[in-house]
Amino acid sequence: MGLCLAAAGFVLAGPLSVGEAHAFKLFGINFFGKSDEEQAAAEISDPVPYAVTIDAPGADEDLTEALQNASQLYQEREQPASGDLGLVIRARDDRERLLAALYEQARYGGVVDMTIDGQSIDSLPPIPDFPRGQPIPVVVHVTPGPVFSVGKVKLTGDIAGSDPAAYDLAPGRRADSTVILKAGRQAVDDLKQTAHPFAKMTERQxxxxxxxxxVDVTLGAESGPKATFGTVGVTGTKRMNPEFVARYSRLDTRKPYSPEELRKAQERLRALGVFSSISVKEGTALDSLGGLPLTIEVSEGKQRYFGVGANYSSADGFGAQAYWGHRNLFGEAESLRIEGEVSRLGIKDVTDFDYSAGITYVEPGAFGPPTSFTASLKAAALDPEGYTAKTVTGLGMASYELNDTDTVSAGVEVAWATIEDAFGNRDYLTPSLPIEFIRDARDDKLNPKSGYRASLAIKPSYEIYGQTPFVSTEGSITGYRGFGTKESTVLAARLAAGIVGGGDDTLDDIPATRRFFLGGGGTVRGYAYQEIxxxxxxxxxxxxxxxxxxxLEARIGVTETIxxxxxxxxxTVSAKAVPDFNDIRAGAGIGVRYNTGFGPIRVDVALPLNPYPGGTRYGIYAGIGQTF
Structure with a gap:
């Protein structure tokens, strides 16, 4: 909750300014000063207030909404026009907008008539003079006319012989103007996707x-010459190595031209975190080898950054994080991040907090553009209910992108730990060979509405002091499905499982930090961290x-942001390597998400459905980002 209060304070501070020019607003409500409309009216010379009515007999709800959205008179009805002539100009401009809205709804026989103060706008004098004292009545009368459908479709040029249905122009479907325009763009895009960068429309009627x-539709398109990607130039770099930028884009390959590959290249470079802007400019002619020259234009952002974060759980107290980083150490987007965290603050009768600190180095393109290398060293002092531990862990990991969604990683980890738990005091030294496969097919990493993410991690290990070999395996799959207008409601589900095999089937040979404890905001809400x-x-x-x-979650949109x-x-957590499901713990509750540009702010309240005797009775969790 502390995080949410801090966020609210930031929002409150934003609109406040000195003087009386602007009102203080909170969630759209004015508390003092002039409203935005009043301020705008004060800045208009010769303000002329008016009252607009849109009369569209027979229009359905969608058409009515489309007409209102298209009408400047309606959208700015709270803002006076600038003089009588300004009102007439606004009305005449509106007629074109309303006709366009009718065409977008396949109403090609529609008629729009307008009167101002009872006079048709076509019969008004060049310099009108309307009576003052009350808002000028403006009446917009729309005769929608019938809904038109697609009639004959003729495709010419290099799209001749294509199926009109491929462009959503099947005869008999509703002939929205937007559909016809989109069909033309799609025809060109489809040709470009077949390695023709200079494809263009030649006819559209x-x-x-x-x-x-x-409505009879004629579309024609010309593909132009086929091309590969040509030479790649880079401009705008300061500290970045331009050769690395060209290489990491994966465009300097002489592969067939593809707009999709251009988009992926920009996303790939953007993910480095080094650039504030990226664009790829295409050449106007092919080179002697049939390649299209490309120029990557970049602008470098700040290299150093720092930040703080916080989370809260009523069962586990407050947590605070701080970090500092550098995005471009040696000119090829090598990053260094130093971070520290303290948690379990503010819990009654708890004086031993959890601490951790670490340093992480990441080198993208370490062994070629699809690869990266990560090295980290982390230390922690942990004191959950089940054990206390001091740990130091070193990791070296190489990752390889198999394709746009799949990544495989492998490395070496060495962990030292001194642990006190129910089995006594013991030191552990455990080298491991972690291997991980991730498939990420989500539409958005921060706030997904469709797609899924699956992972499988296998970590063969050998505990040296106890001479114990064991293998831990964990897998998870998360899916998302959006429903309703703009996918405002999202169903999200996650299934995760883990097994530790080896160690003579006894628990004390496995470090407590490698055993499974569940509960808390990331696994089962309503229970304390690692309570299960x-x-x-x-x-x-x-x-x-x-x-x-x-x-399981249902993320139900109430507004665009909430x-x-x-x-x-x-x-369920079992002492055996095969889950026995003898003890299943469940929690349920409700949460609120406030969408921001950097991810949703999250507050959840949960109750354990079958709490432990003397255990947690409820949980309140606050943080940034979706739970999963």
Whole structure:
């Protein structure tokens, strides 16, 4: 909750300014000063207030909304016109907009008539003079006319012989003007996707036949020469190596030209975090090898950054993070990040907090453009309910992008830990060979509405002091499905499971930090962090060798920025390597999301449906980003 209050304070401070020029507003409500409309009216010379009525007999809800959205008179009805002539100009401009709105709704026989103060706008004198004292009545009368459908479709040039349905122009469908325009753009785009960068429209006609309410459409396109990607130049770099930029874009390959590859290249370069702007300019002619020259234009952003973050749970207290980073150490987007975190602050009767600190180095394109290398060193002092531990972990990891969605990673990890738990005090030294596969097919990494993400991680390990080999395996799949207008409601689900095999089937040979403990904001809300665990006869938490975790959410959009999220979480943690499902713990609740440009702000309230005796009775969680 502390985070949300801080965010609200930032929003409150934003609109406040010195003087009386602007009102203080909170969530659209004026508390003092002039409103935006009053301020605008004060700046208009000779303001002429008016009252507009749009009369469209027989119009359905969609058409009525389209007419209102197209009408400047209607959209700016709270703002006076500038003089009598300004009102007439606004009305005449509106007629064209309203006719365009009718065409967009396939109403090619529609008629728009307008009167101002009872006079048709076509019969008004050059310099009108309307009576003052009250708003001038403006009446817009729209006769929508019939809905036209697509009639004959003729495709010429290099799209001759194509199926009109491929361009959404199947005869008989509604002939919205937007559909016809989109068909022309799609025809050109389709030709460009077949390696023809100079494809263009040669003909586009739409003829309405009022005798049978149809529109005959003619589209023609010319593909031009076929091309590959040519030489790649780079401009705008300062500290970045331009040769690296060209190489990392993966455009300098002489592969067939593709607009999709250009888009991916820009996304790839943007993901480096080095550039504030990126664009790719195409040449106007092919080179001697049939390649299209390209120029990548970039503008470098700030190299150093720092920040702080916070989270809150009623069961686990406050957490705070701070970090500093550098995005471009040696000119090829090598990044360095130093961070620290403290958590479990503010919990009653808890004086031993959790601490962690680490340094991470990432080198993109380390072994070629599709690869990256990550090295990190992290130290932590942890004190959850089940154990206390001091750990130091070093990791070196190489990743390879198999394609646009799939990434495989492998590396070497060495972890030292001194741990006190239900089995006593013990030191562990554990080298591991982590291997991970990730498929990320989400439409948005921060706030997905469709797609899915799947991962599988296998970590063969050998604990040196106890001479114990073991393997931990974890997998998860998360899916998203949007519904309704603009996918305002999103159903999200996650299934995760893990197994630790080896170690002579005893728990004490496996470091507690490698056993499974669930509960908290990231797994089962309503329970404290790592509260879900097998216990011994004394009630001490032991951790498990296996788990299964299920999460379900419905993210229901209330406004464009606010969503209400009912959810249910469930999990089981077992002492054996195969889950036995003897103890299933579930939590349910409701949350609120406030969408921002950097991800949603999250507040959740949850209750455990079957709490432990003396355990957590409710949980309140606040943070940034979706839960999963």
């Amino acid at each position: 739409a003829v309405a036949d009022h005798s049978n309410d149809t 665990s097998p216990v011994n006869a004394k009630g001490d938490e032991l951790g498990g060798r296996s788990y299964v975790n299920v999460n 969503s209400v999220v009912p959810f249910i979480d469930a999990a």
